Amino acid sequence: MEILSAPQLKRLQGSDVLVVDDSAAIRSVLVALLQRLGIAHIREAENGLSVMALMQQRAADIVLCDLNMPGMDGVELLRTLASASPGIAVLPISSLDARLRFAVSRMAGELGLHVLGVLAKPFKEEDLLRALADFGQAPAVRKTTATAFSA
Numbered sequence: 397m398e399i400l401s402a403p404q405l406k407r408l409q410g411s412d413v414l415v416v417d418d419s420a421a422i423r424s425v426l427v428a429l430l431q432r433l434g435i436a437h438i439r440e441a442e443n444g445l446s447v448m449a450l451m452q453q454r455a456a457d458i459v460l461c462d463l464n465m466p467g468m469d470g471v472e473l474l475r476t477l478a479s480a481s482p483g484i485a486v487l488p489i490s491s492l493d494a495r496l497r498f499a500v501s502r503m504a505g506e507l508g509l510h511v512l513g514v515l516a517k518p519f520k521e522e523d524l525l526r527a528l529a530d531f532g533q534a535p536a537v538r539k540t541t542a543t544a545f546s547a
Contacts, residue, residue: 399525405433408528411457412437416447416473417489418465422517426460426489429521433528444468444476455481458512458531463490463500471500478507485510485531487524491517 400408413435415426423440430438439456441447443465450456459477463470470488477484486509490497497514505511513527 399522400433400529404529404531408531409434409436411435411531412439412454413458413460414439414441414447414450414456416441416444416459416461416465416470418442418462422462422489426524429524433525444470444473447473448476451480456484458485458487458528460487460489463488463492463497471503474500474504474509475507478504478509482508483510485512487512487515487527489515489517489519 413430415423415430415438417423417426420442423442427438427440439450441450444461445467447459461470461473468476470490474486474488477486486504488497488500488504488511494516497516501511501514510531512530515523515527
């Protein structure tokens with residue numbers, strides 16, 4: 397059985413995905429997996445501060461983010477996203493303890509973000525696909541204007 401249905405895959409292929417991780421290797425793996433799904437609009441950032449500049453240019457539909465990054469870490473990024481773009485889909489990714497990952501996921505949901513799940517590093521491709529399938533079933537996310545991310 398396929399993890400993603402045809403309508404889910406089509407919706408993902410039309411989405412704008414932002415991959416945020418301080419590890420270039422992890423970003424590269426995630427981007428390759430997303431490209432294999434046919435997602436054409438993929439951007440990368442190495443920390444939360446870089447995300448703010450990218451989001452000023454164009455809002456994302458989905459943000460995949462590491463939790464442990466220099467500068468603005470993933471938790472602070474999730475808080476910023478929640479206030480600037482409520483309802484945006486997020487997928488935290490981390491090697492931190494499972495209880496901490498769960499707590500961050502719960503916090504993000506309580507802040508109004510659409511939490512697709514939480515991936516533990518190292519993750520399997522199937523885990524990423526299952527999380528993205530949740531986006532494919534969700535109602536369309538309202539894109540926030542870039543001005544919401546201005547300093």
